[in-house]
Amino acid sequence: MEKKRPFILVCNDDGITAPGIRNLISIANELGDVAVVAPDSPQSGMGHAITINSTLRCDPIIIEENAPQQEYSCSGTPVDCVKLAINAILDRKPDMIISGINHGSNSSINVIYSGTMSAAVEGALEGIPSIGFSLLDYSWEADFKPARDHIKKICEMVLEKGLPDGVCLNVNIPKASPEKYRGIKVCRQARANWEEEIDVRKDPRGRKYYWLTGTFVNYDYGEDTDEWALANNYISIVPVGIDLTAGSYLPAMNEWDFGM
Numbered sequence: 001m002e003k004k005r006p007f008i009l010v011c012n013d014d015g016i017t018a019p020g021i022r023n024l025i026s027i028a029n030e031l032g033d034v035a036v037v038a039p040d041s042p043q044s045g046m047g048h049a050i051t052i053n054s055t056l057r058c059d060p061i062i063i064e065e066n067a068p069q070q071e072y073s074c075s076g077t078p079v080d081c082v083k084l085a086i087n088a089i090l091d092r093k094p095d096m097i098i099s100g101i102n103h104g105s106n107s108s109i110n111v112i113y114s115g116t117m118s119a120a121v122e123g124a125l126e127g128i129p130s131i132g133f134s135l136l137d138y139s140w141e142a143d144f145k146p147a148r149d150h151i152k153k154i155c156e157m158v159l160e161k162g163l164p165d166g167v168c169l170n171v172n173i174p175k176a177s178p179e180k181y182r183g184i185k186v187c188r189q190a191r192a193n194w195e196e197e198i199d200v201r202k203d204p205r206g207r208k209y210y211w212l213t214g215t216f217v218n219y220d221y222g223e224d225t226d227e228w229a230l231a232n233n234y235i236s237i238v239p240v241g242i243d244l245t246a247g248s249y250l251p252a253m254n255e256w257d258f259g260m
Helices: 019-029 078-089 115-125 145-161 226-231 247-253
Strands: 007-011 033-039 058-060 070-074 096-103 130-135 167-173 184-186 192-202 208-218 235-241
Touching (some): 007 019, 007 078, 019 096, 019 145, 033 078, 058 078, 070 078, 096 145, 115 130, 115 167, 115 235, 130 145, 145 235, 226 235
Parallel strands (some): 007 096, 033 070, 096 130, 130 167
Antiparallel strands (some): 058 070, 167 235, 192 208
């Protein structure tokens, strides 16, 4: 009896026509039956935002003639895309959700802001094994080919072994030629942050406006982090959980006297 092909949902935050997602769709088609629900325009930095104060549009679209996947272009955020796909558009629940390939890093603290990773986190909330992929190259002309076989292998491993409830994977890939990749490392998230800089300007009418900039600073020198792995040409994989409880602080807080 022929084994049923897995059903894979592909999403991103750079928009449905971005080269990163087109490459990820191509890889997904080698692994299973594919549906694409992705934003109709860039949604970078949207985090886990959802649309609640306006209507959403999600329309079928053909980007590649005679392509095997079904595709929908959505007016909302990456999380909107996953919610609509699962609850309104697809006729069956995906076996896996893959998001990306993001143009640029989503390592360390960037996971908090990332629309790419929020699509994967939403998948984990739904109990679906999910992965977010990012390449450390912000260029629209980024070369995704060197990472192709590694991305496919990671997807195959997740399809085979699954993931625990409430856990997804954050995969970041260094910008390097294939021969320079040193392997894949399972890591923890580095302790880093953005040192914010607010550029204050004035428009032609004299009104102030603000441009958010900043510098990424890594405070973590451990050799078991995603930042270390990427700096040393490893592909990093960080298991990400949806439970944000600071469990290590619970015993101390339980000693507080709330006067009740």
